[in-house]
Amino acid sequence: MMKLIKIDVKNFGGLSDSEWKISSQLHVFYGPNEAGKSTIAAFIKQIMFGFHLKSQKSTFFENYMPLKKVNQVGGSLTFKNENNQIITLERTYTTSDSKKGNLAVSLDNEKIPENIFWNNIKNIDGDFYTDSFIFNQDLLANVISLNQGDLLEHIYYLGAAQSSKLLLLRDKFVQSSEKLFKTNGRKPEINQILAQIKEKAETLSKQQVEFDQYSSLEKQKNDVQNEIELLNSQVKKLQQNQQNLAITKQELNNYAQYQQLKEQYQLIDFNQEDYTQVQALELTIEQLTTDIKKYESEIIAVSADNLDEQAKILAKKVEIYQIVNEADRLQNEIKQLCQELEQIQTYQPLYFKLESLSPEDKLVMRSKYEQCLNTQAPKSIIKNISFGLIIFGLVGVFLKPLFYLLILSGLIIYYLDKIKTDHIRTNQIKSFEKEYGFDPQKFDLELVMSQIMQIENKRNILTEKRKNQAKILEQVADFKQKISQFVSPTNNLTSDLEKLDEHYQQVQQKVTTQKLLNEKISAIKAKLADVKLTLQKKLSQNKVKDIEEFKAKGNLYHQNQQIKSQMMALSANLKDRVEILSKLDINSLHTTEQSLVSELEQIQAKLRIKYDALAQLKLKLKELTNSDSLKRTQQELATANANLLDYTKEYLADLLAADWIQRGLDLASNDRFPKMLSSTNQYFALLTNGRYIKVAINDQLQVVKADGTRVAVEYLSRGTAEQLYFALKLAFVEQIADEIELPILIDDAFVNFDLQRIDNIVKLVQNLSAKTQVIVFTQNLQLAKMLTDNITKLEIRN
Numbered sequence: 001m002m003k004l005i006k007i008d009v010k011n012f013g014g015l016s017d018s019e020w021k022i023s024s025q026l027h028v029f030y031g032p033n034e035a036g037k038s039t040i041a042a043f044i045k046q047i048m049f050g051f052h053l054k055s056q057k058s059t060f061f062e063n064y065m066p067l068k069k070v071n072q073v074g075g076s077l078t079f080k081n082e083n084n085q086i087i088t089l090e091r092t093y094t095t096s097d098s099k100k101g102n103l104a105v106s107l108d109n110e111k112i113p114e115n116i117f118w119n120n121i122k123n124i125d126g127d128f129y130t131d132s133f134i135f136n137q138d139l140l141a142n143v144i145s146l147n148q149g150d151l152l153e154h155i156y157y158l159g160a161a162q163s164s165k166l167l168l169l170r171d172k173f174v175q176s177s178e179k180l181f182k183t184n185g186r187k188p189e190i191n192q193i194l195a196q197i198k199e200k201a202e203t204l205s206k207q208q209v210e211f212d213q214y215s216s217l218e219k220q221k222n223d224v225q226n227e228i229e230l231l232n233s234q235v236k237k238l239q240q241n242q243q244n245l246a247i248t249k250q251e252l253n254n255y256a257q258y259q260q261l262k263e264q265y266q267l268i269d270f271n272q273e274d275y276t277q278v279q280a281l282e283l284t285i286e287q288l289t290t291d292i293k294k295y296e297s298e299i300i301a302v303s304a305d306n307l308d309e310q311a312k313i314l315a316k317k318v319e320i321y322q323i324v325n326e327a328d329r330l331q332n333e334i335k336q337l338c339q340e341l342e343q344i345q346t347y348q349p350l351y352f353k354l355e356s357l358s359p360e361d362k363l364v365m366r367s368k369y370e371q372c373l374n375t376q377a378p379k380s381i382i383k384n385i386s387f388g389l390i391i392f393g394l395v396g397v398f399l400k401p402l403f404y405l406l407i408l409s410g411l412i413i414y415y416l417d418k419i420k421t422d423h424i425r426t427n428q429i430k431s432f433e434k435e436y437g438f439d440p441q442k443f444d445l446e447l448v449m450s451q452i453m454q455i456e457n458k459r460n461i462l463t464e465k466r467k468n469q470a471k472i473l474e475q476v477a478d479f480k481q482k483i484s485q486f487v488s489p490t491n492n493l494t495s496d497l498e499k500l501d502e503h504y505q506q507v508q509q510k511v512t513t514q515k516l517l518n519e520k521i522s523a524i525k526a527k528l529a530d531v532k533l534t535l536q537k538k539l540s541q542n543k544v545k546d547i548e549e550f551k552a553k554g555n556l557y558h559q560n561q562q563i564k565s566q567m568m569a570l571s572a573n574l575k576d577r578v579e580i581l582s583k584l585d586i587n588s589l590h591t592t593e594q595s596l597v598s599e600l601e602q603i604q605a606k607l608r609i610k611y612d613a614l615a616q617l618k619l620k621l622k623e624l625t626n627s628d629s630l631k632r633t634q635q636e637l638a639t640a641n642a643n644l645l646d647y648t649k650e651y652l653a654d655l656l657a658a659d660w661i662q663r664g665l666d667l668a669s670n671d672r673f674p675k676m677l678s679s680t681n682q683y684f685a686l687l688t689n690g691r692y693i694k695v696a697i698n699d700q701l702q703v704v705k706a707d708g709t710r711v712a713v714e715y716l717s718r719g720t721a722e723q724l725y726f727a728l729k730l731a732f733v734e735q736i737a738d739e740i741e742l743p744i745l746i747d748d749a750f751v752n753f754d755l756q757r758i759d760n761i762v763k764l765v766q767n768l769s770a771k772t773q774v775i776v777f778t779q780n781l782q783l784a785k786m787l788t789d790n791i792t793k794l795e796i797r798n
Helices: 037-049 114-120 126-133 137-144 148-159 163-180 189-264 272-298 307-315 317-347 349-355 359-374 381-396 402-436 445-483 493-541 547-583 586-623 627-687 718-736 755-769 781-787
Strands: 003-012 015-021 026-030 073-080 086-093 102-107 110-112 134-136 692-697 701-705 710-712 744-747 774-778 791-793
Touching: 003 037, 015 037, 026 755, 026 781, 037 073, 037 086, 037 126, 037 134, 037 744, 037 774, 102 114, 126 134, 126 718, 163 189, 163 627, 189 547, 189 586, 189 627, 272 493, 272 547, 307 317, 307 445, 307 493, 317 349, 317 445, 317 493, 349 445, 359 402, 359 445, 445 493, 493 547, 627 692, 627 718, 627 755, 692 718, 718 755, 755 774, 755 781, 774 781
Parallel strands: 026 774, 026 791, 134 744, 744 774
Antiparallel strands: 003 015, 003 073, 073 086, 086 102, 102 110, 692 701, 701 710
């Protein structure tokens, strides 16, 4: 027995990462709508039999792609068999996989081939599992919608594996056979072919008479065609004769041309090798003469005078550069000294004024400067008296007050004398400042004299540098005058020297080039003389005076060579016909040609008559049925017979296949059906509380009440009809439980049952769970509790 013990959902519909363990034979999943009950039922079926297996019977179980975008769909189911071995089915699906997904089967955690699992469940498919082991409103609704005949077949053949598919297949074969043939039909293929065979046979009889006339005209046409063929062969022969005659005439013309060329041909004593050499020598002379003229035109008169003088000047290039540099240096130093003196004159004009004094005046200025700084009052009697009074007063102040008066008198005398002395000194300073321009009290004469000496030194240095500059400039002018003899002078001696150097190099290059050109011309002239001598020898050897005579002889030779080539070509074409052609007359050939043209015209006239007759015969034949039409009709008749045979085989094969399927279903159901019908009676009586005690199946499906009354199925209520089919399916599962051990899935299949019927269903399901595992999915909590304590509650997921 295969018992489901765990459901593990990775991603499936609205479920993801969910796991439930099942430990009992009867287990209930309880929850409201949208909680995932039908999703779990679909998951169990699809993990076993594959994803996306769309079925008209159970679309409810198929479209369960995850609501969220995920990379992988699927999960696993875990079973335990009667040997307590754990079997795990894991199926996953990605967009790159097959629509069924990838299935992995393991036994006690070791991977095993899939077929071991399928063998255990007798290789059933998803449709069989749905029809037999799954109970839901969709499947019950399908049964209720069947007509009486289909319902009887569905119930009768429920005991046969794959019965639904086999019934569909049988009906397909029956429909296929009816498309091929019906006794009174017109549209089926075989009916149409039989009509075609009859029509073709009548057409063939009519065409036979016309064919006899057609055969007679066909023979006449063949005779005319044979005559035309004979005349065409004669025309072809005459045309061949004309062609041969034209060839002979052309050969005769070639022969005549050959004779003319033979008369023109002369044997010329001519040496082609010497002629080629003479032509080469002539070209060499022309080339050498051209080279001499070219080199002579390149010779330019160059004077080599004064090159030595220029070389002497250029030999002093270093000295000249030093002189130029020295002149530049002196010029910069003079400019610098002048700028310094100008700055002193601008900012210290006093120094320039004092510097212009003569040495004697400078000595006088020094004397007056010293007088201004060292002026003192002369030692007079008044000063001595003032000092005496002060001293005497100081000594006598201790004796009498009169002596204070003496001290005061001495001070007044001293002060008056000092005022006089300061006045004299101030006058001297003002006189000095007016004469020399500076205040002796504010200026240090030694510093002033030092500045004056610096100015004098700068003036002396400037004078000396100007003298040196004058000497340098004389040298520069001398060199410029010498260089100007050879190049146009500029203001820059260095530039003049570089121009002289460039001029010297150019003249020297020209002299060298002229020398080389003269040497080349001499060599070419010598070679030209040798070539002319060789040419004259070749002309003498060939007995001609000059080149023109040799060329004339060469042209005559080549003309005869062309004549010889033409003669050889004509001779090759004529081959061994020369003797025959020499005996032929062109006039006789013209006569033969006219005769051939006349004969050809007569035959072509006959051909036109025959072609007209042939056209008339073809026109008559076109109006009659020809052999092709007859053969085509015969072929069409044969094809119709062959098609009839093929379609008949197909028709009989469809009938035979339908019959075989019918017989197979009968054989498969005869064994289990009586047992299944007995269990159905028992279950149906239980479900209906004894109201109905038996199911009767004859020409139609009926149920028998307790009082023996028979009621046709179509008159049963929806709930009773569902109970009947429920009893039939349970009875079938019971019959095959010994061979196929899979859990029964009941998904809200009792919504149309009243409380009494539900009580009966509970008893029936509990009894059935003792034989096989039953998993119920319901939103009815009361039903769940009535069935078992093993309840898994499901919640609505966001």
